[in-house]
Amino acid sequence: MKDLLIITNYYPPETGAASNRIFHLSQGLQKYNFNVSVLTPLPNYPKGRVFEGYRGRFKQTSIENDITIHRLWIYASNSKNKLLRLIAMLSYSLSLIWFFIWNKIPKTVIIQSPPLLVAFTSVLFLRSKKRKLILNVSDLWPLAALELGALKKNFGYKILEKIERFNYRHADLILGQSDEILAHVSSIYKHKNSLLYRNYPYFKAPLPTYKTQTSDKLKIVYAGLLGIAQGILKLCKELDYSKIQFHIYGAGAEQLAIQYLIKNNTELDIIYHGEVSRQKLHSVLTQYDVTIIPLLNRIYGSVPSKIFEYARLGMPMLYFGGGEGETVINKYELGWVANASDYTELNTVISNLDKTKLALENRIKIQKTALNCFDFNKQLKQLIEII
Structure with a gap:
C-alpha cells in the first residue's frame, strides 16, 4: 500500500466545491489501495470562524473512513480586508511548517492550489528528488484575482x-x-507533465423528476457560495422579475447584503432559503425549472464544478460566466448560455427559454450525458496510472 498525503485548505465538514473535490479524491485513492492522509486547517469555511467542536485546539487528528485527517490551527477569517486574509493564509502556512518539521512526510504528496501561499509553503519545504509533488490547480492565481479586481498589476x-x-x-x-x-502552465513551462483533471462529482444520482409548473413565472435557483466571484448580489439587482422567481441557497461574504436587499425591496421576487446540506440540496433542486451558474466576470481557467454536479442530477442549466464553462454547456447540450457580465442579454435569454427543454425527457438526457462523459472513476484511474 502506497502512502500518499493530500494538503488542502478545504475538507469536510466544510462545504463547497473545493471540499467535495478533495474528499472524493481522497476516498477514491483510498479505495485503490493508497494509504491516504489529509493535512487541512481546523474547519472554518465559509463562515470564517472555526466550527464548534474544533475551537481552542492547535491540532486534531482523527480517522475518518480509514483516512487519517490532521487538522491544524489557523487564524480563521472571511473578511474582505486583504491584510486579514493574508494573515489567515500565513497562519496556516506556519502550522504546515511546524507539521513538516515534526512528522514523516510520504514520498507522494498532492498539494491543492490556490491558496497560492499555502501551495508555495508546501512546495518550498517538501521539494526533494526522492519525493513526487503533484500540484492540483483549480484556479489560476494571481491571474484570477486580477480579473476579479481583487488585485492590481503592481509590485x-x-x-x-x-x-x-x-x-x-x-x-x-x-x-x-x-x-x-x-x-497557461504550458505557456510558462512548455514540457511540464500535466493532466486534465476535472472536478467531477461522485455520488449516486437519483433518477430525475420534474412536475410542470402551473405558475406563469419561471423558477430559477442558485445554490452555492455567496462570494464575490459569483456576483449573486449584483445578479439579484439586475434580473427582470416580471417572468421569474429567483431562489437562493447558500452562505458566504455577500449573504447579509443579499438578505438586506430582499428585506428592503419586497418588489423583487427573491426567496432566500439559507444553507442546506448537499444531500438535501440534491433533493430540492428538482422542484425548480432551471438552475443558474453565474460568475461576476469571466475568469480565465475557471470551469465551475456545479456544471458537472447538476448534469449528474439532470438539471437544465443557465450558464452566465463565459470561457471554457460556456464551451462545456454548449458541447454537451446542458442548457443555455449568456455572455458574461451582459445582464441585458441574460434577461433576454431567460425570457426566450425553450420550455420544452425543461421537461423530464430532456433531464434524463442530460443525466445520461453526465454519466457517460463525466466519469469520476475513469478519470481517477488515469491519475493513478501516472502517480
Whole structure:
C-alpha cells in the first residue's frame, strides 16, 4: 500500500466545491489501495470562524473512513480586508511548517492550489528528488484575482507571479481542472507533465423528476457560495422579475447584503432559503425549472464544478460566466448560455427559454450525458496510472 498525503485548505465538514473535490479524491485513492492522509486547517469555511467542536485546539487528528485527517490551527477569517486574509493564509502556512518539521512526510504528496501561499509553503519545504509533488490547480492565481479586481498589476502582483512560477517549476505533475489552466502552465513551462483533471462529482444520482409548473413565472435557483466571484448580489439587482422567481441557497461574504436587499425591496421576487446540506440540496433542486451558474466576470481557467454536479442530477442549466464553462454547456447540450457580465442579454435569454427543454425527457438526457462523459472513476484511474 502506497502512502500518499493530500494538503488542502478545504475538507469536510466544510462545504463547497473545493471540499467535495478533495474528499472524493481522497476516498477514491483510498479505495485503490493508497494509504491516504489529509493535512487541512481546523474547519472554518465559509463562515470564517472555526466550527464548534474544533475551537481552542492547535491540532486534531482523527480517522475518518480509514483516512487519517490532521487538522491544524489557523487564524480563521472571511473578511474582505486583504491584510486579514493574508494573515489567515500565513497562519496556516506556519502550522504546515511546524507539521513538516515534526512528522514523516510520504514520498507522494498532492498539494491543492490556490491558496497560492499555502501551495508555495508546501512546495518550498517538501521539494526533494526522492519525493513526487503533484500540484492540483483549480484556479489560476494571481491571474484570477486580477480579473476579479481583487488585485492590481503592481509590485505585489509580480511577487505572486514569481511564487506561481516557483510552484509550477518544482511540481513533478500539474493537475488542471480546465484546458485553459493547462495551456497557461504550458505557456510558462512548455514540457511540464500535466493532466486534465476535472472536478467531477461522485455520488449516486437519483433518477430525475420534474412536475410542470402551473405558475406563469419561471423558477430559477442558485445554490452555492455567496462570494464575490459569483456576483449573486449584483445578479439579484439586475434580473427582470416580471417572468421569474429567483431562489437562493447558500452562505458566504455577500449573504447579509443579499438578505438586506430582499428585506428592503419586497418588489423583487427573491426567496432566500439559507444553507442546506448537499444531500438535501440534491433533493430540492428538482422542484425548480432551471438552475443558474453565474460568475461576476469571466475568469480565465475557471470551469465551475456545479456544471458537472447538476448534469449528474439532470438539471437544465443557465450558464452566465463565459470561457471554457460556456464551451462545456454548449458541447454537451446542458442548457443555455449568456455572455458574461451582459445582464441585458441574460434577461433576454431567460425570457426566450425553450420550455420544452425543461421537461423530464430532456433531464434524463442530460443525466445520461453526465454519466457517460463525466466519469469520476475513469478519470481517477488515469491519475493513478501516472502517480
